[in-house]
Amino acid sequence: MIKSELVQRIAEANPHLYQRDVENIVNAILDEIVAALGRGDRVELRGFGAFSVKSRPARTGRNPRTGAHVAVDGKAVPYFKTGKEMRERLNDGVDLE
DSSP states (O other): OOHHHHHHHHHHHOTTSOHHHHHHHHHHHHHHHHHHHHTTOOEEETTTEEEEEEEEOOEEEEOTTTOOEEEEOOEEEEEEEEOHHHHHHHHTTOOOO
16 A cells, blocks of 8 residues: 555545545654654554664675675664554464464
């Protein structure tokens, strides 16, 4: 599902809201999550999951075409961990064998 599909489904489920208002709300939520992660904060949505930032240290990589060693800078990457309730709902009745 992409963001426009999410906005459309929320607007359909809430006919008293205009689609442009739903889009503004979704954008505001996502923008605030991104801003919080940019500050190094953790964002937890109970029953859904938690967003956090993990740092990857600098390392030496390899160019797959030439085989030459290349320095790769350290960086911060977003990380998402699902909440217990979401895991239980996704795995309810799932038989992996």
